[in-house]
Amino acid sequence: MISPASIDLVFETARVEEVIGDFVNLKKSGSSYKGLSPFSDERSPSFMVSPVKQIWKDFSTGKGGTAVSFLMEHEHFTYPEAIKYLAKKYNIEIEETEQSNEQKQQANERESLYLVSEFANTYFQKILHKTDQGKSIGLSYFKERGFTDETIKKFDLGYGLNEWQAFTDEALKQGYNLDYLSKTGLTIVKGDKRFDRFKGRVLFPIKSMSGRVLGFGGRILIADKKAAKYMNSPESEIYYKSKVLYGIYHAKQAIAKEDNCYLVEGYTDVIQFHQTGITNVVSSSGTALTPDQIRLINRLTKNITVLFDGDAAGMRASLRGIDLILEQGMNVKVCTFPEGEDPDSFAKQNTLEELKAYLTDNAKDFIQFKASILFEESKNDPIKKADTVRDIVNSISKIPDQIKKEIYIQECARIMDISESVLFTTLAQISSKASKESAKQSAPKPTYNQDPNMDPNQDPREGPPDNYPFEIIKNKAPVAKVDVQYVLERNVIEILLLYGNKVEDFEDLVLKENAKGELVLEPVVNQLKVFEKVYGDLHDDEMEFSNPDFKLLYNTIINRLHQDANFELKKIINIVDQNISSVITSILMDDDKHELSRWNEQNIFPKSKIEGLTQHVTETILRLRCHLIDQKINEFMSQMNADKNEQNKEILSNTQDYLSLKTLLSRKLGKVL
Incomplete structure (x- = not known):
């Protein structure tokens, strides 16, 4: 239990605009702030924060409240956890009694999964720093990658002992439930046998925007042909790969401040960039980029710079992600590194000034990038060139803003040496086709008045007799009665x-x-x-x-x-x-x-x-x-x-x-x- 005095102090100290500003990009609007709703998919701001009243309101969903209620809604915190989060943010010491093993088991399932994940995070760090195996294998690996002690601590990097049940046995000894160990994927249960999922791996904890541990990414260091090189936690009630970005917790403030987000592929890319001094960087954690991940960034900035290594096959596969970003109304640039280099290695070999200069000089507009990749393959083939142009126009059609569309069409015409009128015609055809398909999917099905004597299992739209009476009832909005x-x-x-x-x-x-x-x-x-x-x-x-x-x-x-x-x-x-x-x-x-x-x-x-x-x-x-x-x-x-x-x-x-x-x-x- 947290003492009432501690709760009062947290409420008096916490500033709702500062708390929500860690999760949503807020812009001044009169005496308040506004931003995109973090609870719905929207392009026009309907989310308001009032510093004077110390409350927030999301007009798209009807949700609202204090800084505490925001954390409970957005991060699914319990009330005590929201108070603790704010206490930590504002360096407030709170009075509370420690949970017993019985209380831990009585906690609801979602909270129990979080508790288990937090315990695992602490345990793996302890193994990395306090055991001979952790220091000789795990810590040595991180040092070889060039990570400093400060960086290792900042990202809570850890190590799992190369033993079948070391973690599981310790967790059970500390009173954690085997069922929750299994549901988080930390322990694999097969009949009467139990195995540690991350046995013999260095570990990268994957955190939510508020810093809660959701799962882990693990890399094996020993030679084992049967084991996968990289392994992630399976999806659970608290961990959905498609809705999480690695590094977002450490990057959120820098993303909002710089008004730009660098998107990379791997854990070490993120960590190395941070260590070099560029902190507005996140990773999709080895999965294909998803709309939910893009929306996560969209709350903080409208600008994304996608960073690729020199692998052409990988770049082609990632072109699909660019269209997804454009669909969300965001601005996209792309930067590639020299052949044989990736963000991790390039950041390690260059100073902060050199890295910043390279990113600034080599970040291309998405049209220039697509043209450079696809044009090389099609420059001597008119058919392939036509397909390339259509591919670029198709990407432009994803952009919601009409002015941006026109500007990009003009840019495409210049780069591909083709008339604007042809491109506008093609754009109109693509947009018209997309609109028709969208209309078909969203059109409401008509409802019918059916004769009470008709077979109730028969759909009146499917082959009734010609003389059988039924009529389409037009959908009419009900008349609202004011209370x-x-x-x-x-x-x-x-x-x-x-x-x-x-x-x-x-x-x-x-x-x-x-x-x-x-x-x-x-x-x-x-x-x-x-x-x-x-x-x-x-x-x-x-x-x-x-x-x-x-x-x-x-x-x-x-x-x-x-x-x-x-x-x-x-x-x-x-x-x-x-x-x-x-x-x-x-x-x-x-x-x-x-x-x-x-x-x-x-x-x-x-x-x-x-x-x-x-x-x-x-x-x-x-x-x-x-x-x-x-x-x-x-x-x-x-x-x-x-x-x-x-x-x-x-x-x-x-x-x-x-x-x-x-x-x-x-x-x-x-x-x-």
Whole structure:
């Protein structure tokens, strides 16, 4: 358990924009920041972060909350793990009790897989540095590759003993469950036998963007023809190869800062670049590049530079990855190294300045790269040249941005010495074909009205009799019905969250008798805090909220403010559960939504809610009270119709009282408007 004092300190210290900035490329937008959603595939930003309110909101999925809830959503942390992550990031010491073996086994499966992986990471490092075999074989290998002690420690490099069960036996001894050892792939279980998967291998831990160990890559060092040279952890509930990039944890900040990501092929390529001084580099870990991996980079930058060695066959195979990058709306450059060199060897043999200069001078636009690779094979063959041109135009067709398409077509025409009009025609043909195929795949299937006497297992579209009646029902959007009470209750909560402690002069209209003996509404000004005004008016009617989330929030806010007049309302989000936290975020971030549409660029400036606050508060309360009174009146009328006896007099009297109150409130509302 983590002490409440430690949790409070973490919440007070952590800055939501800094925490999320480690995972998403945020750009300033007014008083907030915006970026691409890390929870959905999008090209226009719908993700907002508010430094003032210390919350975030993803308008594409509806998710939102604090820095802690972001880590829980994005990294699938438990609440304690999110707190620990932030404590580590901000160098905060936290008080907690150590988990027993029984508690470890009681942890949920996903967390247990993480715990096992973290233990393995620590164990393999210990073997590398503390055992004779680890030092003589594993450490010697890393030193031969030119890695320094600092680099080895930075990437948590390790070694697995060349023994069948050394790791498994130690893990079981420490109380870890064999089932989880098997599911992470660290232990291979065959009947009664157990084997260490990474026996006799140097190990590269594969981490998530937040630094959690997801799996391992292992390279065997002993001569064994039956064993694969490289071996990765199998996929599990926490490790999906297609969604992970090796080195992203160490590279994320540099990628965002440099606004560019270098993409290489192997673990040692990444490590050697880091050691040389270029840290905005990641690897696809030996797998073909996937859309999910590209989207991971897209959160941090729009620019990717793909680095290839001099192997022509490997470069051709990687051309498919370039089209995938273009489809995501990203900018691609390609850089190749001299024959016989790869990123690892080239970085090791050159200084930081030399490496930077080489990358700058040799990074080509993807069209120039494709043309140089394919043109050599087709320059003496008109048919092959035509295929090459079509291949390049096909890549250009993947680009979402129309302006970029046109510029690249012009560049292709210049390089391949062919007219732009022919290329534009070809591009139109390719785009039209792609659109038709996409439309076929996404077209909704029509629904049918089927006669009740027809065989229910028969599809009416498949060969019914000519005279059998059935009709296509056109898909119509349902008419949305506004829940007035929900909207009004939400507005009250919004007022409390944004302005609850703000002091305002509220003008109330009170019935008084004039000189003629007539009852008239006269204005009376009271200086109150907003929450006092809301509570006083709603309490008079003894009305309760109908929405359970709003009811809980209303009572929580009012109680807190009554107990502590200086309570910071933004802290409410830290003391409620995740569902309520999401409700609060949606309310608080509504004001920031307009910044996504960039209205200010069109000289349209939405009015702030703070303008005319007293009128907004008074009007909202009056509308809610009128609506709740209407419900009460309807309730009384239903009782009178159902129960015709002496009680009707009492019901009728109550109804008349509420009607009189509604008349008064309506007159006040008219004055406010």
